[in-house]
Amino acid sequence: MGVIRTGGTNRCAVRRALMPGIRQPVSFVESEDRIPGKAEWDGYEADLDVIHLHEIFFGKSVEQVQEYFGEGHSIERMDELLFAPRAVFQYYVDAFAAFVISDRAAGDADSASPFLSLLEAREQRDPGSVKAIYESLAPYIQFIAENQTCFNADLAIYGDFKVRACEIESLCRS
Numbered sequence: 001m002g003v004i005r006t007g008g009t010n011r012c013a014v015r016r017a018l019m020p021g022i023r024q025p026v027s028f029v030e031s032e033d034r035i036p037g038k039a040e041w042d043g044y045e046a047d048l049d050v051i052h053l054h055e056i057f058f059g060k061s062v063e064q065v066q067e068y069f070g071e072g073h074s075i076e077r078m079d080e081l082l083f084a085p086r087a088v089f090q091y092y093v094d095a096f097a098a099f100v101i102s103d104r105a106a107g108d109a110d111s112a113s114p115f116l117s118l119l120e121a122r123e124q125r126d127p128g129s130v131k132a133i134y135e136s137l138a139p140y141i142q143f144i145a146e147n148q149t150c151f152n153a154d155l156a157i158y159g160d161f162k163v164r165a166c167e168i169e170s171l172c173r174s
Helices: 011-018 026-034 048-057 063-068 073-083 086-100 109-125 131-146 161-173
Strands: none
Touching: 048 063, 048 073, 048 086, 063 086, 073 086, 073 109, 086 109, 086 131, 109 131, 109 161, 131 161
């Protein structure tokens, strides 16, 4: 399955452009000032997945890590970010958000669904880690929830993104 196109226009890109609150994450603008350093990565060695994440992300901006999402890699990033130190997660989840709203993610259910799964699992595992940044992530969650078909995400396989978005909101607003 491909991207939904009407008259040469990507309807998902048009929807994304019209969504209030959708913008490049703050990290794209201020990424050089906020890149997690050695102190923020402290303890990463305790998890093999996070060791791999450190090898590919350490010292890189949100923009520089975009190539590591999509094409099946988003599932890996979900697992790695789930166990990453909090500051590392809170910085690089912006990279995941930026990827999921990009044209590269059109038709990529295996990026949209893991993004939602990551947020829910991370908040359950480390209460407050998503809640603290929920307001900045809410427009991306809303975009995914309202545009499930843009990701070719079958309800029977991936569940209802609107329901999943409500579950994340409930966790973060409690």
